[in-house]
Amino acid sequence: MTITSDALDAFIVEGEPGFPQAGRRRMISPAPVGRIGTGLIDPEDALLGRMSADAVFMMGDNPELPRMPDRPRLLDFFACRFGDLTFRHLLTSAKKALDDGQEEKIVMACMLHDISNGCLIRADHGYWGAQMIAPYVSEEVAWAVEKHQALRYFADESVGYAYPESYHRFFGPDYVPPEYIQKEHREAKAHRWYMSGRLITLYDLYFFDKWDPIDPEMFTDIIGRNFKQPEEGLGFDGSPTAHMWRTMIWPNNFL
Numbered sequence: 001m002t003i004t005s006d007a008l009d010a011f012i013v014e015g016e017p018g019f020p021q022a023g024r025r026r027m028i029s030p031a032p033v034g035r036i037g038t039g040l041i042d043p044e045d046a047l048l049g050r051m052s053a054d055a056v057f058m059m060g061d062n063p064e065l066p067r068m069p070d071r072p073r074l075l076d077f078f079a080c081r082f083g084d085l086t087f088r089h090l091l092t093s094a095k096k097a098l099d100d101g102q103e104e105k106i107v108m109a110c111m112l113h114d115i116s117n118g119c120l121i122r123a124d125h126g127y128w129g130a131q132m133i134a135p136y137v138s139e140e141v142a143w144a145v146e147k148h149q150a151l152r153y154f155a156d157e158s159v160g161y162a163y164p165e166s167y168h169r170f171f172g173p174d175y176v177p178p179e180y181i182q183k184e185h186r187e188a189k190a191h192r193w194y195m196s197g198r199l200i201t202l203y204d205l206y207f208f209d210k211w212d213p214i215d216p217e218m219f220t221d222i223i224g225r226n227f228k229q230p231e232e233g234l235g236f237d238g239s240p241t242a243h244m245w246r247t248m249i250w251p252n253n254f255l
Ligand SMILES: [Fe+2]
Pocket: 113, 114, 125, 126, 148, 149
C-alpha cells in the first residue's frame, strides 16, 4: 500500500529554532511495535524517499511534546509523557491505596504498576514496567508490579478480588489467559510477597470513567522515601534500564 502525500505529512515535523536539527524538516518513523498488524501504513520507505539536505530523520527533542528537564524525575514523566488515561489511572490507584491506609510500598507499587503503558509499550506491560523501575525501588515493589500482570486474571475471594467485569468486555467472555500467565499466577500465589502483588490488583481500576483530579505532588514525600531518583536524572544515570527512560524522553528518535 502506498502512502499519500497528505498522510505522509503526519510523520514530518517542521524544524523549529531551539530544537535539534533546526532548519530542517524532521521525519518520524514510528516504532514497529505499535504499528504492525494494524491498518497503519509503515511510512519508512516513503520517508526515505523524502530524505534530503533539508529533511532528516528526527533525533532529539520533538517540539510536539512537552520539553523535559535535563535531569528528569519520576513525576516529570507523568506530567510530560504519559497519556491522560494512564496519568489518572496510576494516581487514582495510588490514592485508593493511600486512603485505605496501606503501607507506602503498596502506594508506590500502585503508582507505578502500569507505568509501561504511559508511553512505552502495552504488551506484557507488568514485566516491562517492573524492569524499568527495578533499579529505583525495593525488590518487593518491582516484584509486585511484575506479578500484577498475571494476578489480574485470577480471583482471590479472601481479599474480595473478583475477575474484572470489564475484562469480559475487553477480551470477550471466553478469554483464557495463556499458560505462561497461569504459571506465573500459581508461582506468585506461593510467594512471600504475594499480597503486595495482589493489592495492586485490588486498588487497580478496571473502568476509566470515575476520576477526581489528583495533584501528583501529593505523593512527593512517598516517592522521596520509596523511589531513588538518580542525581543525573532518569535516563542518564547509567543504570541497566536508563535506555527505557530515554526512549520515553525521545520516543521519536529514528535509532
Ligand atoms: Fe496493569
